[in-house]
Amino acid sequence: MNCPDCYSILSTKAVKYPVDAIVVHKCNVCDGIWIAGTSLKRLLTSEPSAPSYEKIVEIINQKNHLSGTKNCPSCENKKLHVLKIRGVELDYCESCNGMYFDKGELEGVIPKLKSEGFKYDDAGMGTYWVCEVITWVLVGIFSG
Numbered sequence: 001m002n003c004p005d006c007y008s009i010l011s012t013k014a015v016k017y018p019v020d021a022i023v024v025h026k027c028n029v030c031d032g033i034w035i036a037g038t039s040l041k042r043l044l045t046s047e048p049s050a051p052s053y054e055k056i057v058e059i060i061n062q063k064n065h066l067s068g069t070k071n072c073p074s075c076e077n078k079k080l081h082v083l084k085i086r087g088v089e090l091d092y093c094e095s096c097n098g099m100y101f102d103k104g105e106l107e108g109v110i111p112k113l114k115s116e117g118f119k120y121d122d123a124g125m126g127t128y129w130v131c132e133v134i135t136w137v138l139v140g141i142f143s144g
Contacts, residue, residue, distance in 0.1 A: 001034070003027035004070035004080060004091065004100050010034060017046060017131040024130050025073065030103055033130060034073045037097030043135050050139045057097055059085070059142060065092070074098050088141045099134075106133045109140070 001010045010025035020042045025034040035043070041053040051059075065083030072078045072093040080091040080100055088109050091100040 001025060001073045002071075003030060003032055004034070004073055005032050005102065006030045010073060015131050017043065020046065022131050026130075032103055033101045033106070033134075035099055035101075035134060036074050037093070040097065040099065040134075040138075043131055044138065047135050047139065050135060051142045056138065056142050060090075060092055061094075070100065072096065072098060073100070085141050088137070101134070106130075106137055109137050 001012075002008065003010055006027060006029050008027055008029040010027055012023060012025050014021045014023050016022075022039045022043050023036065024039065025036075026032070027034075040056075044050040044053045044056065060083065063083045063085060065081040068080045068082040068091060070080045070091060072080055072095065074096045075093055078093055078095045080093055083090055083092060089105075091102070092098070
């Protein structure tokens with residue numbers, strides 16, 4: 001599986017969050033993060049305050065988005081679509097429902113969401129930091 005940005009091979013890590021294993025792929029060259037639709041669904045199911053995975057897919061499909069230039073790491077011959085939701089730009093595959101986050105993209109969203117009143121304790125990020133942040137970001141941009 002190759003990075004949509006720099007085409008390097010993505011490293012794969014399974015993280016127990018909080019019960020189910022969530023698979024996250026990270027590029028060790030450009031620090032991009034890919035999470036497949038199946039992992040997103042498990043991630044959102046584990047968070048009681050999160051909107052349902054199906055609701056997120058429905059919201060995304062209702063938004064205007066552009067076909068981007070990046071290839072989906074899972075589908076390979078499909079392009080990721082680029083859409084903005086509440087000022088946050090997402091790279092999203094319509095085929096497998098996976099999402100790609102460029103380097104610093106997740107971290108950049110945190111101050112914006114905190115300024116809008118979303119609560120998040122980033123002091124205890126531990127070993128599954130990526131899963132925590134992705135969940136929190138998705139709850140923040142798709143709620144309200």
